[in-house]
Amino acid sequence: MSTELNLLGNHLSYALAAAHRRVAQSLSVRLKKHGIQIEAWRVMECLDAGTRLSMGELAKQALLNPPALSKLVDRMVSDGLVHRQISTSDQRQINLFLTKLGQRRMLQVRRDVEDEDRVLAEQFDTKDSARLIQLLSQLS
Amino acid sequence: MSTELNLLGNHLSYALAAAHRRVAQSLSVRLKKHGIQIEAWRVMECLDAGTRLSMGELAKQALLNPPALSKLVDRMVSDGLVHRQISTSDQRQINLFLTKLGQRRMLQVRRDVEDEDRVLAEQFDTKDSARLIQLLSQLS
DNA sequence: TGAAATTGCTTTCCAAGTCAACTACTTTCA
């Protein structure tokens, strides 16, 4: 990167977009091996971590709008990774669960993601990586 | 945000995606008033700042893949914001220029973006905002 | 020189996202 480069670089929104683009790009290459998108990985992690999640809660945690989540889940269902179940307490709500296959897939994918995380962390002095995450969380 | 929330939050890729989503979302609401997308704003800033840019260089700076840029430019041309010109030195290359309208529009938009930047910066202690940008640039 | 390789940009085709409308269930309150 040249030094004169880019008055835009001082805009937080630009710096964020640039960093996000780069990281998402290289992560997505990794996940392609598993035939999975980043969003699907986030969904699986949320399901694994969580208490019963409704689609709405899941959408928030997985950083997707409800229609986008709906469609992603359609695909994941037909890939056999998750299944839907109508909530008994409120028949409008849907709870989502990982299938056995989904769980296995998630564990495989997780290894790659953590690998990627390590690679990223290496670009920083030891504490900076955590510092960056902490600063980023202030925005969310 | 609840505290137990989200083992995902420790993944840099997730923290980045979350922050980017939030910031892009609120910026995009602002820009909608001008009938413009964030990407178009980036393109306009690059053109304003820069020496003659080819589509390829512009794509890198504006954080778009070449096909996406091509299509965005089509739209911007038909909105009268920019115009294409074949480079004289290499007839494969295209140079892009802001029209008068494009320049005016860019200045209006820029005010809103800088406003948004100020709002974001307020979420941090004084130095942290610059620190965040600096850390982010290490990723790009 | 001129055929082959490379480069710059665009097009095509398909996958994915958005907004707004819709269905179905639940809650409210007159």
Added chain:
DNA sequence: TGAAAGTAGTTGACTTGGAAAGCAATTTCA
């Protein structure tokens, strides 16, 4: 109670983005 309002999720029409192929200009080098 039951009509009106509110909420959860999905669908449909449309827009945008990406990968790969395509076209045209340029460079390479035998």
